[in-house]
Amino acid sequence: MSNDVAELARRAREASRDLALATRTAKDAALLAMADAVEGRADDVLTANAADVRRAEEAGTEAHLVDRLRLTQDRVSAMADGLRDLARLPDPVGEVVRGSTLANGLELRQVRVPFGVVGMIYEGRPNVTVDAAGICLKSGNAALLRGSSSAEQSNAALVAILRDAVAGAGLSADVVQLVPTHSRETVKELMRARGLVDVLVPRGGAGLIQSVVEESTVPVIETGVGNCHVYVDAAADLDMALAIVLNAKTDRTSVCNAAESLLVHADIADVFLPRVVPALAAAGVVVHGDERFLACDGVVAATDDDFAREYLSSDISAAVVPDIDAALAHIRRYSTGHTEAIVTGDQAAARRFVAEVDAAAVLVNASTRFTDGGEFGFGAEIGISTQKLHARGPMGLPEMTSTKYVVIGDGHVR
Amino acid sequence: MSNDVAELARRAREASRDLALATRTAKDAALLAMADAVEGRADDVLTANAADVRRAEEAGTEAHLVDRLRLTQDRVSAMADGLRDLARLPDPVGEVVRGSTLANGLELRQVRVPFGVVGMIYEGRPNVTVDAAGICLKSGNAALLRGSSSAEQSNAALVAILRDAVAGAGLSADVVQLVPTHSRETVKELMRARGLVDVLVPRGGAGLIQSVVEESTVPVIETGVGNCHVYVDAAADLDMALAIVLNAKTDRTSVCNAAESLLVHADIADVFLPRVVPALAAAGVVVHGDERFLACDGVVAATDDDFAREYLSSDISAAVVPDIDAALAHIRRYSTGHTEAIVTGDQAAARRFVAEVDAAAVLVNASTRFTDGGEFGFGAEIGISTQKLHARGPMGLPEMTSTKYVVIGDGHVR
Numbered sequence: 001m002s003n004d005v006a007e008l009a010r011r012a013r014e015a016s017r018d019l020a021l022a023t024r025t026a027k028d029a030a031l032l033a034m035a036d037a038v039e040g041r042a043d044d045v046l047t048a049n050a051a052d053v054r055r056a057e058e059a060g061t062e063a064h065l066v067d068r069l070r071l072t073q074d075r076v077s078a079m080a081d082g083l084r085d086l087a088r089l090p091d092p093v094g095e096v097v098r099g100s101t102l103a104n105g106l107e108l109r110q111v112r113v114p115f116g117v118v119g120m121i122y123e124g125r126p127n128v129t130v131d132a133a134g135i136c137l138k139s140g141n142a143a144l145l146r147g148s149s150s151a152e153q154s155n156a157a158l159v160a161i162l163r164d165a166v167a168g169a170g171l172s173a174d175v176v177q178l179v180p181t182h183s184r185e186t187v188k189e190l191m192r193a194r195g196l197v198d199v200l201v202p203r204g205g206a207g208l209i210q211s212v213v214e215e216s217t218v219p220v221i222e223t224g225v226g227n228c229h230v231y232v233d234a235a236a237d238l239d240m241a242l243a244i245v246l247n248a249k250t251d252r253t254s255v256c257n258a259a260e261s262l263l264v265h266a267d268i269a270d271v272f273l274p275r276v277v278p279a280l281a282a283a284g285v286v287v288h289g290d291e292r293f294l295a296c297d298g299v300v301a302a303t304d305d306d307f308a309r310e311y312l313s314s315d316i317s318a319a320v321v322p323d324i325d326a327a328l329a330h331i332r333r334y335s336t337g338h339t340e341a342i343v344t345g346d347q348a349a350a351r352r353f354v355a356e357v358d359a360a361a362v363l364v365n366a367s368t369r370f371t372d373g374g375e376f377g378f379g380a381e382i383g384i385s386t387q388k389l390h391a392r393g394p395m396g397l398p399e400m401t402s403t404k405y406v407v408i409g410d411g412h413v414r
Numbered sequence: 415m416s417n418d419v420a421e422l423a424r425r426a427r428e429a430s431r432d433l434a435l436a437t438r439t440a441k442d443a444a445l446l447a448m449a450d451a452v453e454g455r456a457d458d459v460l461t462a463n464a465a466d467v468r469r470a471e472e473a474g475t476e477a478h479l480v481d482r483l484r485l486t487q488d489r490v491s492a493m494a495d496g497l498r499d500l501a502r503l504p505d506p507v508g509e510v511v512r513g514s515t516l517a518n519g520l521e522l523r524q525v526r527v528p529f530g531v532v533g534m535i536y537e538g539r540p541n542v543t544v545d546a547a548g549i550c551l552k553s554g555n556a557a558l559l560r561g562s563s564s565a566e567q568s569n570a571a572l573v574a575i576l577r578d579a580v581a582g583a584g585l586s587a588d589v590v591q592l593v594p595t596h597s598r599e600t601v602k603e604l605m606r607a608r609g610l611v612d613v614l615v616p617r618g619g620a621g622l623i624q625s626v627v628e629e630s631t632v633p634v635i636e637t638g639v640g641n642c643h644v645y646v647d648a649a650a651d652l653d654m655a656l657a658i659v660l661n662a663k664t665d666r667t668s669v670c671n672a673a674e675s676l677l678v679h680a681d682i683a684d685v686f687l688p689r690v691v692p693a694l695a696a697a698g699v700v701v702h703g704d705e706r707f708l709a710c711d712g713v714v715a716a717t718d719d720d721f722a723r724e725y726l727s728s729d730i731s732a733a734v735v736p737d738i739d740a741a742l743a744h745i746r747r748y749s750t751g752h753t754e755a756i757v758t759g760d761q762a763a764a765r766r767f768v769a770e771v772d773a774a775a776v777l778v779n780a781s782t783r784f785t786d787g788g789e790f791g792f793g794a795e796i797g798i799s800t801q802k803l804h805a806r807g808p809m810g811l812p813e814m815t816s817t818k819y820v821v822i823g824d825g826h827v828r
Contacts, residue, residue: 365822408780
């Protein structure tokens with residue numbers, strides 16, 4: 001395969017034209033063929049992955065990063081099942097978003113169409129390769145996949161298998177292409193391929209996303225950084241609050257919808273802190289607290305940086321706030337606009353929090369962990385957008401499309 | 415007013431928080447107050463405008479640009495009426511885009527919310543100042559308006575009047591602010607105000623839009639460049655085709671939805687060219703034609719550049735194509751993705767054209783001039799997006815909003 005990203009993008013654009021016209025039947029057949037191929041050639045995938053894992057271990061990569069990289073038979077089957085799930089979802093392409101007959105008799109329809117060519121820039125886990133290829137294909141988009149060099153062999157094996165399956169199903173193999181990882185330059189070329197690439201979706205750490213947002217001339221959908229707060233209001237049911245805080249922080253610490261910061265209304269601090277701090281400690285969580293929290297055993301002092309951090313680990317920042325205004329001000333200052341939750345029995349407080357918090361998702365009496373395409377019932381998720389343009393929150397198949405106005409007349413002139 | 419754009423943006427963000435929570439009643443009252451104030455202080459506006467016009471004339475500005483700049487009592491009244499029209503339109507903020515109760519009982523709603531702070535960068539006509547301020551206010555967004563230095567005094571007078579009216583209606587004056595035009599630097603600062611400005615909407619010539627798209631780290635909605643084609647198919651009703659071509663080219667030449675290029679199927683060229691060329695000539699249009707067109711009187715030779723040009727004048731490029739495939743290939747090569755039209759009585763040709771042309775609007779048997787927010791029934795239009803992200807085609811009030819997911823539970827954890 002050529003190393004010239006522009007050439008890959010040109011082939012993707014060419015292939016995207018037919019894909020945009022492909023029927024749901026044809027796309028679903030390709031997805032099922034991709035699923036069978038990934039499972040059927042699992043040995044190839046696991047062999048390639050073992051080489052990546054070995055290289056990472058030899059380079060002294062941290063254990064949790066090696067774990068993200070590692071594929072198993074079960075993980076391969078899960079990727080295949082993900083593709084089969086996609087085949088069952090409705091096709092977003094062709095959906096009429098709105099339509100009417102204008103006063104002059106013109107028929108107006110706004111119809112979903114694919115973007116064309118989608119570039120994905122992502123780190124670590126090779127399953128993103130298969131997920132992204134599947135979601136792009138179902139939404140009618142050619143995919144240019146730029147994974148991490150650490151997963152180079154895994155991704156190469158997967159994409160080779162996917163391309164064979166797509167071609168076997170009668171679509172152009174060029175709807176799925178891997179962008180070489182031999183240098184950072186290929187990321188830059190992708191970011192500058194305006195006119196050839198329609199949208200870039202970076203998925204990964206804050207540094208990756210920031211650099212794409214800063215440098216790309218291709219439109220970007222920013223995903224994922226989540227400094228998510230749980231605010232326990234004066235009127236909270238404290239059992240409920242405890243359960244939500246624990247779930248939000250500890251269900252899975254490495255994900256963007258995990259809670260990273262706890263705010264507690266001063267009126268209940270005396271009662272709630274002695275409950276929540278030991279419970280968090282028992283779950284292995286280090287609490288980085290303000291002065292009030294420091295009065296509890298095991299709490300370490302929080303700096304301003306702590307309140308701004310997305311830990312992605314068993315750590316949480318914590319502060320007592322005098323009232324809901326202070327909670328809202330704190331969130332305004334530190335929020336990354338991902339997910340913010342309030343626990344309260346007070347309708348007025350809930351209503352204010354929902355109205356005033358500026359985030360992709362605002363939750364009342366529920367764990368931050370629910371901000372997720374699967375939980376929201378979207379069936380598939382390409383990422384969680386934290387920007388306000390185009391898509392905000394979990395992005396499913398419709399978010400991977402644009403629209404086109406179709407206007408039908410019989411000789412209409414102005 | 416401070417010249418520090420970041421400071422203006424900070425004030426806009428502060429003001430946007432209250433505006434986002436303002437009721438429709440409060441916003442409509444402000445819009446009506448703005449309308450009355452613009453009309454009531456028309457003399458101030460016209461005096462300021464006369465100074466801009468004089469300066470432009472002294473600088474030897476082309477007459478049609480001076481005309482764009484010039485305000486009259488009628489144009490002032492039209493601006494005020496535009497604000498009154500906005501007050502009558504439904505409020506997009508708070509609209510529930512979708513909603514459901516999830517299997518676990520969580521209530522999920524996706525609700526329209528304002529972006530926050532919108533930056534407008536535009537040229538020429540001072541009425542854009544009032545339009546943009548009104549559309550932003552109705553959609554709950556604070557507006558940072560960076561007009562052209564040629565309209566400096568007109569814009570300053572208008573914004574002063576609008577700010578007084580907004581404040582008089584009980585909203586913060588800082589929801590409408592003028593960005594100084596003393597240097598190009600203020601445009602750059604606006605483009606780099608990521609985090610303070612949520613969206614930039616450039617409106618103007620191709621050069622302006624290109625530079626904003628290239629340099630901005632704030633998300634951009636690209637508007638407007640239209641190299642719009644009319645393709646007259648073999649199966650076209652030629653009377654209809656003639657009427658559509660003339661309307662699309664000559665109704666108004668300086669607008670982005672005017673036709674700039676004519677493609678004619680070879681099978682009807684012998685009959686249609688002798689009709690369309692003289693008709694265009696009679697309407698004062700210069701035809702820049704390919705070899706086939708050059709056989710007609712008065713046609714000048716088209717270069718490749720002609721086919722790529724958005725003339726915005728009484729010029730049209732023209733070519734004969736052997737079949738619809740060639741028409742589609744030509745459009746694919748030269749289209750700016752704005753509006754493309756086919757004239758045909760052949761259902762299969764219409765269906766192919768609609769499916770395969772990649773543009774914001776695709777029209778069958780109708781003039782390209784219909785791609786317009788007013789014509790589409792949107793009631794207001796901030797511009798016509800030619801990008802695929804967020805909004806494509808005419809942008810009304812809903813396109814000036816983002817969304818937020820609101821999730822209500824009663825102690826839900828995963």
